Amino acid sequence: MTRPATPTLDRIAGPADLKGLPDATLATLARELREEVISAVSVTGGHLGSSLGVVELTVALHAVFNTPHDKLIWDVGHQCYPHKILTGRRDRIRTLRQKDGLSGFTKRSESRHDPFGAAHSSTSISAALGFAVGRDMGQSTGDAIAVIGDGSISAGMAYEALNNAGSEGRRLFVILNDNEMSIDTPVGAMSAYLSGLWAKTPLHQMAEGFEAALPGPLRDHARRARQLMTGAPGQGTLFEQLGFTYVGPVDGHDMGQLLAVLRAAKARARGPVLIHCCTVKGKGYSFAEAAADKYHGVAKFDVVSGAQAKGSSNAPAYTKVFGEALTAEASRDPAIVAVTAAMPTGTGTAIMAKRFPGRVFDVGIAEQHGVTFAAGLAASGLKPFCAIYSTFLQRGYDQIVHDVALQKLPVRFAIDRAGLVGADGATHAGAFDIAYLANLPGFTVMAAGDEAELVHMVATAAAFDEGPIAFRYPRGEGVGVELPERGEVLEIGRGRIVAEGTQVALLSYGAHLSECRLAAEALEARGISVTVADARFAKPLDTDLIERLAREHAAVVTVEQGARGGFGAMVLHHLAARGLLDRGLRIRTLTLPDRFIEQASPAEMYADAGLTAQDIVAGALDALGVAMPEFGVRRA
Template sequence: MLFEEEIKDPSKLEEIASQLRNRILEVVSQKGGHLSPSLGALDLIVAMHHVFDCKKDPFIFDVGHQAYAHKLLTGRWEEFENLRQFGGMSGFPHPKESECDFFIAGHSSTSISLALGCAKAFSLQQSDQIPIALIGDGAMSAGLVYEALNELGERKYPMIIVLNDNEMSISKPIGAISRYLSQMIASPFCQNLKGGMKKILSRMPQSATYMARKFEESFKLISPGIIFEELGLNYIGPIDGHNLEEIIFTLKRAKEMKAPVIIHAQTIKGKGYKNAEGRHEKWHGVTPFDLHSGESLSTSGNIAPTKVFSQTLLQMAEKDEKIVGITAAMPSGTGMDLLMETYPHRFWDVAIAEAHGVTSMAAMAKMGFKPFVAIYSTFLQRAYDEIVHDVGILSLPVRFILDRAGIVGEDGETHQGLLDVAYLRSIPNMVLFAPRDNASLQKALYFASKIENAPCALRFPRGRFMLQEAIYSEEEFEMGKMELLHLSDAKNILLIGYGNGVGRAHFVREILLKEGIDASLVDLRFCKPLDQEGLTPLIQEHRHIFVLSDTYEKGGVGSAILEMLSSQGICKVITSFEVKDMFVPHGRTERVEEMLGLLPSQIAQVIQERIA
């Protein structure tokens, strides 16, 4: 379904918005996805497409999970059926998918910087094009936003920033009066008056400007966006983000101003679907659900490692008042919400500010506390310098809990947790370890709490471990010590697993056993420091060595082992079943692993071919 002509007809916009809502609900209820953000931003996007041509004036989304309506309005109605499916449509805007998607947008708080870059390019090209950024109020908590706003206020490039305020109001709307003030502030008369006042004030002698300047200050106070005005930006709002007529009026006025403009629009997350309307975090990203009852259709009875982490850390915190922690805008996603509710003075959500969170916990470690930093593997990348400079150099005992490590499935390439071993292993003083199942995760957390002279990071997968039960006896963690789970008499094949890779190795070994092939199995446990004393003789005794880990091959676990052997002058061929040098696309985890050749059956087949 195409809307190129209809979207320009004001009389058809309400019907278009209704069709878009129904389509989003239809598909997301079946396939899962980001529901409430896309429903909440829908009217804003419809109005943007009515006023602007996104092929001329680029739309820049922040974050892209609110952009489903944009996808549907740009020729992807049928393709939307395969949202977030392997080989299908991405859950985020992506230039490879459509020329209407200016930039990829999986992580937050990048839109204003991107829009500013566009505006600079348009200026150099002497073009009248205008970038339009749509940013949520949650993304406004990141420092990158204010770095961009600071420069924009100085440079004054023409661009429009639509602030989608769906959770915390910058100011409380005051019904008809608020709408009237917003339209008044957007009107040419008002903007001309403000501009005229500045010219008059600049020409008046200092002694005559006191009353005039007081009037200007009072004028600015009728706008709740005084912070933006002080940064040198034009502010309009708040407006009703679901009133198409009001949004269109405001966008047109902002377009005419040819200056940097922030439009503050108040919206309701989940708008149009009663079950999801309001501040309900569970409707932000959903698995398939019944459209009528709103009940999830997921039948998984597995205990997620996130829940094990949450419950275990709570038990530890009850006994040890030195344990503190932070997360970055993901309290329920990381399991930190339980601790924040129980001990609100010891556990904090710092919003989308990973770098700040890490540095603040470095100070707490210096003060004798035991900080736990719970952040998704892919989001911790944004705090790399702070890990190096503020934690690593002083070797402070900050505990990094990396949720969503490995293949994450439908969220795709912007969210795959594959880089953490490579980017943390190179940091001096850093300890890296990983549990293989829920039982060893508990032991790993207790071990982490006892580390006193070094930072550490432990990782676990999204959803569940491959080993859902404690199949092997669980030894306590000991610094830098591996665990030998099975030693074959033949000593022909050695499977070395790390973290969730232990479960993969276990199932590979079971397949090989059915073929009459026995293999030794090691849980590496520590990627840094490696157990040189235990690992080296095992590798030398076995003919074929295979490494299994949910990490990138470059800089990964196999590389660490080869570096260890090289330092001892040992030359050994090691085959690594880690992810090759590529950005991994979205799709159901099992389907993505099949594409990568990482299913246990595929690995077992390769091993049989190698040893034949």
Template sequence: MPLSPRQTHLLDLIERPADLRALSRGSLAALAEEMRHALLEQVEATGGHLAANLGVVELTLALHRVFDTPYDRLVWDVGHQTYLHKMLTGRRAWMSQLRQHGGPAGFTRRAESEYDPFGAGHSSTSISAALGMALAAERKGEDRQAVAIIGDGAMTAGQAFEALNHAGDRQANLLVILNDNEMSISANVGALNQHLTRLRSKPVIERFRHSGEEILAQAGPLGELLGSTRAGLRDGMRHLLGTSSLFEELGFRYFGPIDGHDLDTLLDTLTNLREQHGPRLLHVVTQKGRGLVPAERDPVGFHGVGRNGVSRAMATSADKPAKPAGPPTWTEVAAARLEHHAEHDERVIAITPAMIEGSGLKGFAARFPKRLYDVGIAEQHAVTLAGGLATEGMRPVVAIYSTFLQRAWDQVIHDIALQDLPVTFLVDRAGLVGPDGPTHAGSFDLALGMSVPNLAIAVPADAQDLTAAIDWALAHDGPCLVRYPRDKCPDHLGGRPLAEGTTAPTLLRHSAANAPRRVLMIGIGAMVERLIPISEDLDATLVNLRWARPLAIEPLAELAAEHDAVVTVEEGARIGGVGSELLLALAEQGVSRPGLRLGIEDRFIEHGSREECLADTGLDSGSIAASIAAFIGDPDKVSAT
């Protein structure tokens, strides 16, 4: 069922938030409906994060209505729920290119707009950033407001509580809005979620607090005395009823919970809080996927959708196209192998930081629910938890995106590698991820991991490599990282081992002995498949490295000695990457050859399609072929590509 277009007369009037503030209050409910439908049309055209944005329509409108943005700072956590914020801040027309090459990012970006005071992508950073802005305003004598908007899922991360603790201690002029939709990407877990559930169920104290404020304000000195007595009574009632909030213990005044879809309540409450000072927390209850029934029923499935995803969601089952056939993804292959091991070894335990669906663990969760720990957005805890399990004979597997593993490298080094504990890391989304851009790219895991003692690193090129790597990792008495991209996974690329042992590289192609300039190409991970036709075209030798650590340097040195030049290709940071280590190790073996290292350049690669991102850093097939041909001095090959 196609999405029907709808007039947006009110939204069309808004170029900046000042235009929103000029509208009558009575027109805002209609504006909210126009915004919600415009959002559906937008995501239908470009794809993107849907359910979270549907849940903050009224909240976004109210924030820009009440606060003097951009003078007042709105700091959105994660930033994937800011499509409406972007529409209201001069970027509505540009949104037709959302998450596309040259278009606006799917998250907040300082370079995009003065209304984005802090960039985002990863979770749980907003309170720290907004606190920094609040403290700066205090030092400069400015009366601007700093507002952090953070979801209850993001509140499970330690950084959020570190910032709350500091803000409460400093009594900073900071407003935190807790957007409570009981979700991150997956359903929320943990004691904090249970605490918020109790708060949602006991709003009686807030009704008590509001009921006499106006009377006391008019009572002069007697009102002040009664007010202090009443505050003590209120606090006593909180403890008696078990509703004293954790946030009050951290030094915040707690307000709420309120209905995040009731515009009048939002506007009145935010107006009141704008006039107050000190650390305040407003608890707003919203519904992820609000206004689109399929998304309300399945907010996880509608967290992110592709183009035409809205109309597909609204189609009847008979109208919905069948899922296209094709090879499985790397995620699916890894998840299936993990389930295989869990079926045969009760020591195998899976751990994920709020990424059950994204890491392919839904099947594992269904089959082995007592052996899956979803720790919430708590990457550091996830890694050290795995370490503790490993000390007691378990075989923990941390399923995590490369970009989120960045948040836990101290734990990988200090808690796992230093103690040589048998923890397996299934590192998904390694390399460039396309539309999600630089905040979510897995560019740095190889460069970070190559220098860590005891850490084995598998760089599989196909499904056979991947399953063999997981088998090896779960039998290995030490830490192992297995990295793979977000893409379809080839079954088997062939080749023969260059040496004995599971971690040996394989030779896929050997150049002719009489070639005028013999080149050894060493492919790392998913880049190997791209190199096969290039090696044939250039008559080059091609090796699938398979393992970055330990490096099987002896057979590679023997092979390199037969060639005039060595080329390495990896979908990771070129500086400090596998190619650098390979060429250095070859030189130490006495095999010094001209070397070309291809990888992600020393810059952040902007969003676009995966192929556009690869081309942007010279890792698409045409650019790789041209770079190698130029390196070996073959101008005909350069012009041919």
């Protein structure tokens, strides 16, 4: 009886095991690797479509180059699942994005094969150039290869790096993973023809004559690709004008083409080379290929049906609440427009775009431009809502300061994914926006305590024309409160009392209001009278409310889903300035600790951060001087 052959993937412990494998075996390995990625992500959830699109490219790169001596840098890193499997992490791949598991992105502390961590886009070429300079200055490093997607290359930072790399003229490889434009798959004799061409032609001649040498329909595809890059047929590409040798387009799912081009480039390159590789996002999994988002980010799913797991709550997601509230306001005010940086679905602006497509602007992965563009819209008299995740808004901070705040322009910043976000981990945490916005003169900064408050804040921002205004809200489902039919315009700088008590005040800023309510119930059960207040505004502070809480309670505990230096710090500053701390007021500020919180579920991350309801109870008891052995205040 003949035993079934051992799967090729089972024989791969690391990239060295790919060396010397026949090209046909590498193609078989790619098929098995794709199946493994689908199987693993069905269990963990994650960025499936982008990883499926680079399976063949990942195999080819590891077969040709010698990592970790050669530095393979994946832009964003959300397409690195095949890379992780091939670099000794297959046995842990089903811990992806879970507590104490593998990161969903590249991470230097995780493997020598991840030379540069990433999760924000458009950093790879800059980092690769840094490694190339290090190599040329005697550091123990080999070739540097940056793999950057067509979306990531829309950011200005990528072009800054291309310009610098081209002028430096150092040996460097940039793989442009273009998954917006696929080409017909060359098979049989076609593939052999191209392999022969690349094997025999000097690199610069191969690049220059690539388009003319292609037979039949592929010549048209190459011509369109060149026009896509230059706007004119027959001219040098933008990349060539920047000093790169341009090769492409290459079919990113044809192992023969990929191997031939990469081998030729590695053998002959002297300066910077850009290889234009066309792929299909979600390749090889029909449900991903057919989906509008190509299964960019998925929950756990059934491999056979493609059905994704649904959330456990019936409450709507904050993002959806925002999108619907914004659309409702836009229906009443034609001056309202929206700006997003490549995340229309993720920010909820796609909801408005369906009804008002001419009033929603997706600027691509270009947060700096998006912020200043919104400033220009505001200066023109429109009412722009600039909807960007907290972690990505950091990238446009100079523009927020210089182009918005300094000019007192009424840009409305809708800040999604505020606080800790779960499986995406520290790179995507919305930890710093309270501090970096509330310190800017003239800024109004709000945070929604629940989804109904978010509706009110959208209405408040729409009605506010006196300067920049921002409101933050978390990822995921709300707490299930009843939504108002129409948002109420809030009084600027006024919070609200949620529950009245006499001994300790819990002053919440943002979506941890629900945890404060739970903490209040636990304290009341111990006979402690509690006031719960929702600050609503970090700037301007409701100083009347804060001073009232300070006067009428023995202790005040502030709670926020942000880093130190934010809301609690502003409350302390005001109380100190008014001399209220001199009267023996006991106050505790509960914030995220001064460290990055590693990936886990949001609940686990907040537990790690010391921000659960139990931690709030412990902080209140500590402030009151009440000894409760079952509680211990954790000093982060």
